Amino acid sequence: MKMKIVFNISLMALAVAGLDCAQAQTLDTTTFVVMGEGLAAGMANFGLSSVVQNQSFPSRMAASMNTGFNQPLIEPPGIGDVVGYPGQEVEMQKYPQGSVRQFYYPTDKTKAPIQTPPLFVLNTSVPGLTLNDSISMRPVAPVVQKNMKQTVFNMLLGFPQLILNNVPLWTQFEYAKSMFPTMALIELGYYEALDAAVSGDPTRMPDPAAFGATYGTVVAGLRGLQAQVIATTIPNPIDTAYFNSVQAASTIVQTVPFVLTAGYHLTPQDYVTRNGLLEISTQFTNGAIGALPAGSTLSAATAADITNRVNALNAQIISVAKTNGAVVYDLNAFMHKVKVSGVSTGTGTVTGDYFGGFYSMDGIYPGGTGHALIANDILSFLNSTYHQNFPPVDVKSIATTDPAIQYLKPTGHLFTASALGISGSQE
Amino acid sequence: MTNQPSNHFQSSSHLPFLKGPFRPCLLYASLLLGAAGLCYGSAFSVSELGARAAGMGTAFIATADDGSAIFYNPAGIAFQPGMHMQMDSTVIVGEFRFTPSSTPPGQVVPANGYSQSIKPHFIPLASLYATAQISKKMTVGFGAFTPFGLSANSTNFNDGDPNLTKFVGRFAGTRVRLESYWFQPTLAYKLKDNLAIAIGPAFVHTHLELEQSILNPLGQDDGLKFGRTAAPTVFPGVPVNQAALIIARLLPEGRSRIAGTANAPAISAGLLWKNDRTKTNIGLMYRSSVVSHLSGRASFAFGDQPYPLEQYVGPNFLPNAFPNQAITGSFATPATYGIGFSNSKFFKTNFSVDVRLQDYSKFKTVPLNFSINEDTVGLTNIGLPAEKILTFDFRESWDIAVGAERPLNDKTTVRVGYLFDGSPVPEKSVGPLFPDSTRQSFTLGGTRKVGEKELTFFYEAMKFMDRQTNVAANNYQWTNGDYHNFAHVAGLSLRFDVTGLIGKKH
Numbered sequence: 001m002k003m004k005i006v007f008n009i010s011l012m013a014l015a016v017a018g019l020d021c022a023q024a025q026t027l028d029t030t031t032f033v034v035m036g037e038g039l040a041a042g043m044a045n046f047g048l049s050s051v052v053q054n055q056s057f058p059s060r061m062a063a064s065m066n067t068g069f070n071q072p073l074i075e076p077p078g079i080g081d082v083v084g085y086p087g088q089e090v091e092m093q094k095y096p097q098g099s100v101r102q103f104y105y106p107t108d109k110t111k112a113p114i115q116t117p118p119l120f121v122l123n124t125s126v127p128g129l130t131l132n133d134s135i136s137m138r139p140v141a142p143v144v145q146k147n148m149k150q151t152v153f154n155m156l157l158g159f160p161q162l163i164l165n166n167v168p169l170w171t172q173f174e175y176a177k178s179m180f181p182t183m184a185l186i187e188l189g190y191y192e193a194l195d196a197a198v199s200g201d202p203t204r205m206p207d208p209a210a211f212g213a214t215y216g217t218v219v220a221g222l223r224g225l226q227a228q229v230i231a232t233t234i235p236n237p238i239d240t241a242y243f244n245s246v247q248a249a250s251t252i253v254q255t256v257p258f259v260l261t262a263g264y265h266l267t268p269q270d271y272v273t274r275n276g277l278l279e280i281s282t283q284f285t286n287g288a289i290g291a292l293p294a295g296s297t298l299s300a301a302t303a304a305d306i307t308n309r310v311n312a313l314n315a316q317i318i319s320v321a322k323t324n325g326a327v328v329y330d331l332n333a334f335m336h337k338v339k340v341s342g343v344s345t346g347t348g349t350v351t352g353d354y355f356g357g358f359y360s361m362d363g364i365y366p367g368g369t370g371h372a373l374i375a376n377d378i379l380s381f382l383n384s385t386y387h388q389n390f391p392p393v394d395v396k397s398i399a400t401t402d403p404a405i406q407y408l409k410p411t412g413h414l415f416t417a418s419a420l421g422i423s424g425s426q427e
Numbered sequence: 428m429t430n431q432p433s434n435h436f437q438s439s440s441h442l443p444f445l446k447g448p449f450r451p452c453l454l455y456a457s458l459l460l461g462a463a464g465l466c467y468g469s470a471f472s473v474s475e476l477g478a479r480a481a482g483m484g485t486a487f488i489a490t491a492d493d494g495s496a497i498f499y500n501p502a503g504i505a506f507q508p509g510m511h512m513q514m515d516s517t518v519i520v521g522e523f524r525f526t527p528s529s530t531p532p533g534q535v536v537p538a539n540g541y542s543q544s545i546k547p548h549f550i551p552l553a554s555l556y557a558t559a560q561i562s563k564k565m566t567v568g569f570g571a572f573t574p575f576g577l578s579a580n581s582t583n584f585n586d587g588d589p590n591l592t593k594f595v596g597r598f599a600g601t602r603v604r605l606e607s608y609w610f611q612p613t614l615a616y617k618l619k620d621n622l623a624i625a626i627g628p629a630f631v632h633t634h635l636e637l638e639q640s641i642l643n644p645l646g647q648d649d650g651l652k653f654g655r656t657a658a659p660t661v662f663p664g665v666p667v668n669q670a671a672l673i674i675a676r677l678l679p680e681g682r683s684r685i686a687g688t689a690n691a692p693a694i695s696a697g698l699l700w701k702n703d704r705t706k707t708n709i710g711l712m713y714r715s716s717v718v719s720h721l722s723g724r725a726s727f728a729f730g731d732q733p734y735p736l737e738q739y740v741g742p743n744f745l746p747n748a749f750p751n752q753a754i755t756g757s758f759a760t761p762a763t764y765g766i767g768f769s770n771s772k773f774f775k776t777n778f779s780v781d782v783r784l785q786d787y788s789k790f791k792t793v794p795l796n797f798s799i800n801e802d803t804v805g806l807t808n809i810g811l812p813a814e815k816i817l818t819f820d821f822r823e824s825w826d827i828a829v830g831a832e833r834p835l836n837d838k839t840t841v842r843v844g845y846l847f848d849g850s851p852v853p854e855k856s857v858g859p860l861f862p863d864s865t866r867q868s869f870t871l872g873g874t875r876k877v878g879e880k881e882l883t884f885f886y887e888a889m890k891f892m893d894r895q896t897n898v899a900a901n902n903y904q905w906t907n908g909d910y911h912n913f914a915h916v917a918g919l920s921l922r923f924d925v926t927g928l929i930g931k932k933h
Binding site for chain 2 (some may be wrong): 026027028030031066067068069103104116117118120124164165166168178179180189224225226227228330
């Protein structure tokens, strides 16, 4: 099955490469607008906060391209629901959060911070946003709602608009268009794939034709402003650290694959989720194997179904981009490369495994080094597509201070089958 | 309903002075005033104001033997016995093409570059001359003509079109019209039988109109200025210059139109000496510079499309910043100095050469003064300075014209000519207002006499030398590039000898 996945991705990479060659165009980075969900927003470590927002790949790209770029920065510890966990109740902010939206602090520490948020932001990405949300969801007063997603949307794209009179309350798509971008990057569709994969229900994925039609509306709208549009393919959630092969999972929980396959009735091709790793580790520590809660594993068949559906959506993205004169960056291929072979940081290699250094603790969204690596791959793509010379991000320097690199990998004795009361042959 | 002529025309036809040979001339004069179109001469000079002269490459200072002498060399009318009326009409078809060397990323440029042809495609130009010998030594004349004019139109777009499909150089100008009408009574006096001088005080009415786009998001004009001011509020923390570029794009593109008129005095003078033995003529001419003090209006428009900042700054922000208002300004046309030689001793042919200097160095700037500006007491957020100076820095230009005319018989004469016309426009000022370059023209023409009338025609093929500009200061005006221009000029002249009708020969 894995061969098939690789084959599909290779085909897509070829299609994207062919598209790129046909689309050598000029790039104006004056107004760089990003439409995305949690990945482009800088969601990481169980929340959206300025800690990773400032390291997000769009932010790194803008710095390299030497263009103005601002984001709706959120005070740590952040906001937003985490994929794979039940939604949280919205609470009013409390210490250490003050204003939730982080105001601008001048580099000169002797100057007082500007106590107003920026009027507009250029990173319009909102964690949890689907493609359909991007054209329909808009800020709703009051700013704080019972619904977390709406509250996050309000905080990011409705502030300060919700406290001003007679100003438009834009959808993400309207917001992006209103900024008259010269260059727009679209990172949408990932949340739909994550949601389906994490819930183990491929049918939650959108219909490709409908997805393509909506995506076409977005791309055409931006192209209508003469913006250069970079559409990113949807990463396959199965390539994230949220989903671990039995082999990888056994390393993380300090056992051998047989313990997992025999103890939890898995095949070697199945996956153990982030939540599953935590539950299994708890059971191992307690010395007792038991039933895993729902969402702890993902069957190989379901993973394959998810992969196929992601590929179908990516085919739509490529088609729509070609129709509308946008270029396609194959983010899916890059994430797959991270998962399969890892990527060098200059001092070592990060992988897509849990604790592999690329992803943050949530296993879904990258940490600072992961974002820097994505930024560099996109910058390289832009340099070749648009004949630019944007300098790469200094990944080596970022990696030295990135907590995701510093995560301590499990060490010590292995949990054996006999110690856990599992009988049978490992052969 | 019947198709009746208007009462106005019915009543006019009863006016006694509109009868006889004067009537078409006066109607023609009204046409001149009402529909004079303009062409590109040297920068904005017009040389083709007489069909006979134009057929000889405009080498006419020393010949000056028809009514257009009032323009080419007023002293020439001293040697024209009797009374004559002359009407000249010229049509110009310009093929102007600009291909920018650089554009904003994503700019849509037509395959063959931008056309700067005016619409309608044919530019009519009319002149009227009358001369009357009132004694053996003295002749009077009157001319109404347009020695300076300009018409260029690069408006290939509607305001609501996507910006990157509009004419790329629109922030430097999209449309210009200049008409400088001269009404010149002339008095010529024979000092000797072969030497005459003339002077022609003139009343000059000038009309100037300029259109351009404003709030260039990439240029150093109001859009970026506003962006720098608003940057700390709109995008705190973003470097001011980067934020200004983003904010400037959130403003709508505006359009400005400035139009004004002026009346001013001017003067022409000439000298013509003839040597009958050698059949050689030498002529001198002078036409003064005119400084027109314009008064008119400045109008600004920002379209009816909503723009992102509108609901934050208010719908009246830009109309208040750029209020429609009365303006004043000044505009100078160059003085012209000319010398001409002609000889008709050989081959039964009149050979003629002119050298003319146009003092375009007087055309350095066009200052425009706004009555409502940023210094106006009690008003804030006005985006206009008290004075805006359009700088052109033209230089002197030289023309050299060579022509010949040969009678084939008593009734028919043919002509050929060549004109080298140096451009006064420096590279930095080449753009949609002045897509100019040095040009070379080849002309031909002829005259046929029918009774007391002469019918003259000419054709001129005017090749503008290809011009490529690369001026750093114009980078964000997007006017650097290749200019390929050509013009077809043709004209007709009708000259009447009306001596037998209302006068007598001395």
